[in-house]
Amino acid sequence: MLIPTITAIADADLAGKLDHAINHKTKPLGSLGMLEPLARQVGLIQQTIEPQLRLPAVLVFAADHGVTDEGISAYPQSVTWQMVENFLANGAAINVFARQNDCGLYIVDAGVKHDFGARENLLDFKQGPGTRNFAQEPAMTMQQCENAMLVGMKLADTLTGDVLGFGEMGIGNTTSAAALMHKLTGIPVAQCVGAGTGLSEDGVRHKQQVIEAAVALHASANEPLDVLATFGGFEIAMMAGAMLQAAAMRKVLLIDGFIVTSALLVAARLQPAILDYCVFSHCSDESGHRLLLAHLLTHLKARPLLQLDLRLGEGTGAVLALPLLHAAVNFLREMATFDSAQVSEKSAD
Structure with a gap:
């Protein structure tokens, strides 16, 4: 499978122009906080000092997981x-x-164990009636995994907007996400596992034990695509493909919670420069998400925009953060400079 090539957004000349534009708006330096580096990032992604956000959309990928049998x-x-x-x-x-x-909102059947029939507003790309139980065997064949990723790439390619958000729905997918996180970061399983949809403490311990046993069973799965095929879900694989293609097209990627971030983790192992294109909407209340974000953001000097204790999924955090993304772009495009407003700048110390 051909993985899209993603180019890092570093551009010293453009970065200097963006910094100059941001710093000469009618405000004290740095006074718009996180909106300032966010505006800079979008400008670098779009390669302009006047970025804009056209037709933002979120893709919600749904699929079932065989590991729910456990x-x-x-x-x-x-x-x-x-x-x-x-x-x-x-x-x-x-x-x-x-x-x-x-x-814009697009609902994608990536592999739900249900026959919806032809439905308006449902994109039917079902890869099967859910994955297999990875506690017993790999969740997907490599062919199924690659096919799901290719569908995601094609979907991202069809959307013309500048911003693409990601959401998911799939009972059992926090278990897949925790397994992916452990295998690709080395963080202990106990620190990756959380309550998901509301497990008790005993339930969380059982979930941890299931993952640990599965990791031992599939000890030979270590390369990113092998790990994804073994422990992932159709919706996670499809998201990873869509993310890779969207970043290759220089779109802003609006990242939601734990499961979406686990898909990004796989994509980043394949193309590390994808992280330049990501806006992390929030830190969820799902145990493990904070550690996963810290792992991904170590070298980015970035942090999530919101802390609302969300753990719903569906792309809700991504869409809630969208107004902040608009604010960052709009102040850069529309706010007056000291010169244009004839406002005196701060005196030199």
Whole structure:
């Protein structure tokens, strides 16, 4: 499979022009806080000192996971397809927030164990009726994993906007995300595992034990794509592909919570420069997400925009952060400079 090539956004000349533009707006230096480096980042991604955000959209990928057979979720697997129906009926939180923020919303059946039939507003790219139980065998074949990634790449290629957010739905996918996190970072399983949809302490311990046993069973899976095929889900693989293609097209990637970040982790192992294109919307309340963000952001001098104790998924955090992204771009494009407003700048010390 051909992985899209992603170019780092570093450009000293353009960075200098962006810094000059930001620093000469009618405000004290640095007074817009995190919006200032965010504006700089978007300018570097779009290669302009006047960036803009056209047609922002979020893709919500849904799929089922065979590992739910191990009793690792507080909810039955049927909730996956029931929530997809809720998305299609415009009744979920992501529907509310997408409408509120004028954000396009696309629901993708990546591999739900349910026959929806032909449905308006549902993109049917089902790779199968959920993955296999990775506690017993690899979740996907390599061919299935690569096919899911290729579908994600093609989807990203069809969207013309400048910003692409990512969301997911899949009972059991925090277990997949925790396994991916452990295998690709080396962080102990106990620090990767959380309550997911609301497990008790005993449930969390069981979930940890299931992952540890599966990791021992599949000890030979170490390369990023092998790890993804062994422990991932159709929705996670499809997201990773979409992220890679979107970054190759110089789109801003708006990253949601734990499961979305685990897909990004895989993509970053394949193309490290993808992190330059990522805006991390929030730090979720799911145990492990903070550590995973810290692992990814060590060299980026970046941090999540919001801390709202979210753990819903669906792309909700990404869409809630979208107004901040607009604010960063709009102040750079529209705010007056000291010269244009005839306002005196700070005197030299």
